[in-house]
Every structure is written in structure tokens, then in C-alpha cells.
Amino acid sequence: MRRLLDRWRARREAQALARRAIPDELWALTLAQLPFLARWPAEDLERLRKLASLFLDEKEFTGAGGLVVDDAMAVNIAAQACLPVLNLGLQPYRSFVGIVVHPDEVVARREVTDEDGIVHAYDEVLSGEAMEGGPVMLSWHDVSSAGESADWGYNVVIHEFAHVLDMGDGEPDGVPPLPNAEAREAWIAVIDAEYERFCDAVDAGIDTVLDPYGATSVDEFFAVAAEGFFVTPKEMRAEHPALYEMLARYFMQDPAASC
Numbered sequence: 001m002r003r004l005l006d007r008w009r010a011r012r013e014a015q016a017l018a019r020r021a022i023p024d025e026l027w028a029l030t031l032a033q034l035p036f037l038a039r040w041p042a043e044d045l046e047r048l049r050k051l052a053s054l055f056l057d058e059k060e061f062t063g064a065g066g067l068v069v070d071d072a073m074a075v076n077i078a079a080q081a082c083l084p085v086l087n088l089g090l091q092p093y094r095s096f097v098g099i100v101v102h103p104d105e106v107v108a109r110r111e112v113t114d115e116d117g118i119v120h121a122y123d124e125v126l127s128g129e130a131m132e133g134g135p136v137m138l139s140w141h142d143v144s145s146a147g148e149s150a151d152w153g154y155n156v157v158i159h160e161f162a163h164v165l166d167m168g169d170g171e172p173d174g175v176p177p178l179p180n181a182e183a184r185e186a187w188i189a190v191i192d193a194e195y196e197r198f199c200d201a202v203d204a205g206i207d208t209v210l211d212p213y214g215a216t217s218v219d220e221f222f223a224v225a226a227e228g229f230f231v232t233p234k235e236m237r238a239e240h241p242a243l244y245e246m247l248a249r250y251f252m253q254d255p256a257a258s259c
């Protein structure tokens with residue numbers, strides 16, 4: 001029975017790979033647009049290409065604000081989104097289907113109620129957003145600058161998909177689903193200490209490898225740490241060795257090793 005199920009799965013996967021095969025030229029273009037990927041060995045990038053095909057087969061892209069999402073754009077997003085789950089598989093992304101791509105940043109009207117019950121409205125500028133159950137929203141302007149913005153540790157796709165991983169067990173809290181309570185406790189001890197230290201540095205006006213936006217909350221800190229881990233791994237490891245080690249175990253990758 002098990003063997004039958006495995007065979008059925010393998011056949012479905014082969015069909016999806018054939019349906020969504022990424023042509024050589026388009027894959028070469030994608031790698032050229034994302035120079036930080038050059039750190040990964042060729043066989044890893046071949047696995048990334050396959051995972052991106054399966055991702056494209058499962059997800060639905062929608063352009064907003066008149067934007068048409070073409071194959072090159074979808075493959076670019078898929079490659080970046082699949083990098084964190086290269087060794088985890090697509091299961092953690094199965095909680096949603098839709099990816100909405102805007103031409104540029106989006107201004108969202110927000111409301112907060114203070115302790116006196118007074119509602120305050122404000123505008124928030126978003127380059128991306130991940131919500132429980134989806135969809136994931138991305139600004140194409142930010143996605144397409146990923147090659148250059150890697151130099152300062154910024155990557156909107158990895159950021160939003162880190163939030164998706166975090167939300168695998170409910171509200172974002174900087175802790176993705178982990179195998180047991182001890183692992184969760186150990187994670188919290190590391191990330192809380194690193195977050196405190198990071199907030200102190202940002203408060204003191206010290207230049208940080210990670211985006212100062214991470215000081216907003218521990219879940220944002222986890223998302224910017226994931227960005228740094230994948231696009232500026234060596235610098236991130238030097239500034240946050242304990243956090244780097246923890247993320248390396250979680251993602252089952254060690255990008256700083258191949259710098």
C-alpha cells in the first residue's frame with residue numbers, strides 16, 4: 001500500500017515537473033538576476049529549479065494595479081521563495097495558494113484602538129505582506145531589486161516566506177513549528193536574547209548587518225534574520241553566531257560555509 005502511494009506521489013510530481021518545467025534560458029536568466037544564489041553548489045540549484053517548478057504548479061499568481069505577471073516574474077519569485085525550504089520541501093507553504101504581485105509598494109490604511117477605546121488611523125507602506133491562510137502580497141519593484149538589495153541584506157520574498165513558516169503554528173511569534181517543547185524553549189531562549197541585543201544596538205544607533213526594521217517585534221526580527229541568513233550569510237554569522245547556528249539547523253543549510 002505504502003509503495004503504491006509513493007509511486008502515485010512520484011508520478012504526480014513527475015507530471016507537475018513536466019507541466020511546469022522551467023526552460024534552460026529562463027532559469028539562466030533567473031540565476032543571473034539573483035547573483036547571491038551563486039553561493040549554492042550546482043546540484044543544489046538544480047534541486048531549487050525542480051522545487052520552483054512544483055511551487056509554480058501549486059500556486060496562483062495574480063497581478064494587481066494593472067501588472068501582468070509573466071513567466072520570468074513567476075519563476076523569479078518561485079526561486080527566491082523556495083530557497084529557504086530547499087531542504088524542507090513545500091509542505092510548510094501549503095497553507096495558502098495565492099500570490100498577489102503589485103507594481104510597487106502598497107499603502108495600507110491601518111487602525112489601532114488605544115486603551116481609552118479611541119481609534120487611531122494611520123498609513124503603512126508595505127513592500128510585502130503575509131497573512132495566515134494567504135495570500136502573500138509582494139511589490140514587484142522590491143522583488144526585482146533583490147540582486148542589488150542583497151548587498152544590504154534585504155530580500156522581500158525571503159522575508160514574507162519566513163513569516164509564512166513562522167505562521168505554520170498560528171500567530172507569528174518568531175518561532176516556526178518545531179518538533180517538540182524542548183526545541184521550542186531552546187529556540188525562544190536564543191531568539192529572545194539575540195532580539196534584545198539587536199534592539200539595544202538599533203537604539204544606540206549602531207550599524208547592524210540585519211535590517212533595523214527587525215527591532216519592530218520578535219517576529220519581524222525572525223524574518224529579517226532569515227533575509228540576512230540567505231543573502232549576506234557570512235556577515236550575519238559574524239554578528240549573530242548563535243542565531244546563525246540555530247537557523248542553519250532549522251533550514252538544514254549552511255550558506256556561510258560556501259562564501
Ligand SMILES: [Zn+2]
Nearest residue numbers: 159163220223
Ligand atoms: Zn515582516
